[in-house]
Amino acid sequence: MTDELIRAVAEAVTPAQMVTAVQNLAATKDVAAIPTLIAVFGYNNPAAAAVAATALTEMGEYAVSQLISQIDDYNYGARAYSIRTLAAIADPRALDLLISAAATDFAPSVRRAAAKGLGNLHWHKLDFPASHTAPKRALETLIFISQDSEWSIRYAAVVGLQALAQNSDLQQPIFARLNQMLTTDTEKAVRARVQLAYR
Amino acid sequence: MVEPSGEEFPSQNGPQLTPELAIANLQSPDLSLRYYAAWWLGKFRVKRVDAVDALIAALKDEADRTELGGYPLRRNAARALGKLGDASAVPSLIECLECSDFYVREAAAQSLEMLRDRTAASVLIKMLDGGVAEAVQVQGLPHLTQPYEAVIEALGAIGATEAIPLIQPFLEHPVPRVQCATARAMYQLTQNPIYGERLVEMLATGDLKLRRVVLGDLGAIGYLAAAEAIAHAKVENSFKLIALKGLLEHQLTPELNDDSIRVMNLMDALL
Numbered sequence A: 001m002t003d004e005l006i007r008a009v010a011e012a013v014t015p016a017q018m019v020t021a022v023q024n025l026a027a028t029k030d031v032a033a034i035p036t037l038i039a040v041f042g043y044n045n046p047a048a049a050a051v052a053a054t055a056l057t058e059m060g061e062y063a064v065s066q067l068i069s070q071i072d073d074y075n076y077g078a079r080a081y082s083i084r085t086l087a088a089i090a091d092p093r094a095l096d097l098l099i100s101a102a103a104t105d106f107a108p109s110v111r112r113a114a115a116k117g118l119g120n121l122h123w124h125k126l127d128f129p130a131s132h133t134a135p136k137r138a139l140e141t142l143i144f145i146s147q148d149s150e151w152s153i154r155y156a157a158v159v160g161l162q163a164l165a166q167n168s169d170l171q172q173p174i175f176a177r178l179n180q181m182l183t184t185d186t187e188k189a190v191r192a193r194v195q196l197a198y199r
Numbered sequence B: 001m002v003e004p005s006g007e008e009f010p011s012q013n014g015p016q017l018t019p020e021l022a023i024a025n026l027q028s029p030d031l032s033l034r035y036y037a038a039w040w041l042g043k044f045r046v047k048r049v050d051a052v053d054a055l056i057a058a059l060k061d062e063a064d065r066t067e068l069g070g071y072p073l074r075r076n077a078a079r080a081l082g083k084l085g086d087a088s089a090v091p092s093l094i095e096c097l098e099c100s101d102f103y104v105r106e107a108a109a110q111s112l113e114m115l116r117d118r119t120a121a122s123v124l125i126k127m128l129d130g131g132v133a134e135a136v137q138v139q140g141l142p143h144l145t146q147p148y149e150a151v152i153e154a155l156g157a158i159g160a161t162e163a164i165p166l167i168q169p170f171l172e173h174p175v176p177r178v179q180c181a182t183a184r185a186m187y188q189l190t191q192n193p194i195y196g197e198r199l200v201e202m203l204a205t206g207d208l209k210l211r212r213v214v215l216g217d218l219g220a221i222g223y224l225a226a227a228e229a230i231a232h233a234k235v236e237n238s239f240k241l242i243a244l245k246g247l248l249e250h251q252l253t254p255e256l257n258d259d260s261i262r263v264m265n266l267m268d269a270l271l
Helices: A002-011 A015-027 A031-043 A046-059 A061-069 A076-089 A092-104 A108-120 A130-145 A151-164 A168-184 A188-198 B019-025 B031-043 B049-058 B072-084 B087-096 B102-115 B118-126 B148-157 B161-172 B176-190 B193-205 B208-221 B224-232 B237-251 B258-268
Strands: none
Touching (some): A015 A046, A061 A076, A061 A092, A092 A130, A108 A130, A130 A151, A151 B237, A188 B237, B031 B072, B049 B087, B102 B118, B118 B161, B176 B193, B193 B224, B224 B237, B224 B258, B237 B258
């Protein structure tokens, strides 16, 4: 059954056929569909990619290791969908990938998605001491990219930092950095987002 | 998925320049170095008096010509001067509006739009002479008789309300991008929401390239009622973020208001 639906995705000719095929495959909620759903990110069909991302997010931690291992290093559009999906699932096994994406990817869409995701991971799923050190590594990365020259990266860093401030032991450095941005950032939009983080 | 050009790769192609070297290169015997230096000064926003003066001088360049009689260096110099934000360039840019090269006129109009100087109004208005009837494709060339899009946007940006009756007919111009520029300027000059809604409508009906243009227009005029339409448009997130940033900046007050927060919530969801 799933095999047939996977074949239908591969054989879809028009964009609309692709969306329908992906919807049918997603409805099975079968883990065997995971590699195909990830591959859909690379087909340059935003509607189909959105369906695949929702399905993978619902599969949650079952999809995480394949999302990480099958990341597309040569297609930044596909990579952004993978990172957004990992950010939405929020499994902390994605930490290293999100850190390298946020800090070193060349594509702003990938970096923004990673920055947002870094604030939201489910840290409590990690064992001690990782549950303690992992959020600090996320913090270091977010503070680093909060100094990026591109405004939208700094904006996303603020969104990540705001979420990360749920960790009470990180609040002091986070609010120190946000305070700095409030007085020094050159973009009104970024400063406004900092103000919102304070509310 | 395509993101805005220039955003993707850090610009490390081309010779390594310093402001001093770039200014000196504007007089290099190598014309390609002059051309590159003018672009570089704008790109890196070298806001120095000597850079501005050298670029103003380059607006009169006669050495760098294309087969069709165009002036590549003048085009780049005109573009750079818009980015440097120095009002002393205005009179020379206004002179460029009468250059024989279409692309010099276009670059000058775009830069005058950025510099927001009222003194450009009368020459810009003259470029609309003949109205829509004269605004036709030049035989064998990929552009109209005048850079109408840039001229109309500039008139909107500088608040040239006296131009309203001349601009309004361009809403019916056959080129969609000219229609967009007109709706944008009309909104800026009248604040009438029918022109903002016209852009929202084009966001729903236009092709991908036009949708990107419309997002730029909506961001530039800060048309708040378009916020949700922007967030849901079938366009790459990078373009939507820039448009919503424009809306946000129009709404900002020292204390955050509900409209600003609404726009930021939409932006957060696009990360």
